[in-house]
Amino acid sequence: MHRQAASASGIATPQSTVWWSRLAGVVAGLAGLAIADLASWLFAPTGSAVTAVGQLIINLLPASLVNFGKDTLGTADKPVLLGIITVFVLIISGLAGQLEHRRKLGGAVVFAVLAVLGMVGVAARAQGSLRAYLPTVVGLLLGYLILRALITRLRRWRPRRAAADPSDTDRTAAFARRDFLQLTIAVGAAATVGAIVGRALASAANAVADARSKIRLPGAAKPAPAVPAGAELSVNGLSPYVTPNQDFYRIDTALQVPVIDPDTWSLRIVGMVENPIEISYADLTALPLVEHLTTLTCVSNEVGGSLIGNALWLGYPVRELLARAKPLPGADMVLSRSEDNFTAGTPLEALTDPDRLAMLAVGMNGQPLPIEHG
Structure with a gap:
């Protein structure tokens, strides 16, 4: 006997279908992370959401807990933290897949929440650069579109309502099953490779960003004269004398x-x-x-x-x-x-x-x- 879960429409959904929808969500989430890291490498080295959120967590944690992590894990502390964040995102993405299967755009809400969390992390380290938010937005937007494509194929394979002609259902389900599995495997493989490459590239970029953050510039042997009084006109629409x-x-x-x-x-x-x-x-x-x-x-x-x-x-x-x-x-x-x-x-x-x-x-x-x- 197959276990069933109630959907938002009141129609029972086989438990196996629920797990397929969760798998679709995980694959789409992994694809979104891969795209975000690759976009970060291309457009904004400080825009990797996973790294930014990890840094924000470190900054918010008590110093004693951060030091405990360093003492316990040594140089593996940061990879472990990034791994935990990635697993969390994939688990939530699995939930997004289940919600999307129940109701159209249900997964979009979850992906939007993940995007907001990512942008909060980026905002804490990007110094106001709008470009830094682009990887998170692009990654999760395309990740959701991939989720939509997977869930659409899953619904064709396992519709919630039985067809009038069972023979037609069997033929349609066979083609839909193959279509869903082929796309899931292809996207999953590409996302895995992309995630590995993107993480390596983003890590290199973030290592440079971290090195830059530790630079302490020396004082000038010959300082510039002070900005003359009255140089800042404070006129609406006129840029400041010194451009941020x-x-x-x-x-x-x-x-x-x-x-x-x-x-x-x-x-x-x-x-x-x-x-x-x-x-x-x-x-x-x-x-x-x-x-x-x-x-x-x-x-x-x-x-x-x-x-x-x-x-x-x-x-x-x-x-x-x-x-x-x-x-x-x-x-x-x-x-x-x-x-x-x-x-x-x-x-x-x-x-x-x-x-x-x-x-x-x-x-x-x-x-x-x-x-x-x-």
């Missing part, structure tokens, strides 16, 4: 923001120079740094456009680095190459002009360079 980091424009063609560990970063000055040099991040921040309020604008910014910002930058003058490298006669430009192979050529004269104060920046408005602007 989260509002500073960003224009590039990179799908993935480069995430660079400051412990492994280095700068090489080679080519037509007498003394090729290479300095690390620690070497750079140990130099006498200067502050300067500098306005940057995109070449494509229109008059009155938003692609412009003014920030207090902390860094080391490029002319001083070039003086150490000693460019050879005939050298007239510097070719800069970024981690993601973006290149830019700058006249040597502009970089060595003391009135222009070209600098290699390490700080922006009193904070280490944001990943999006580093």
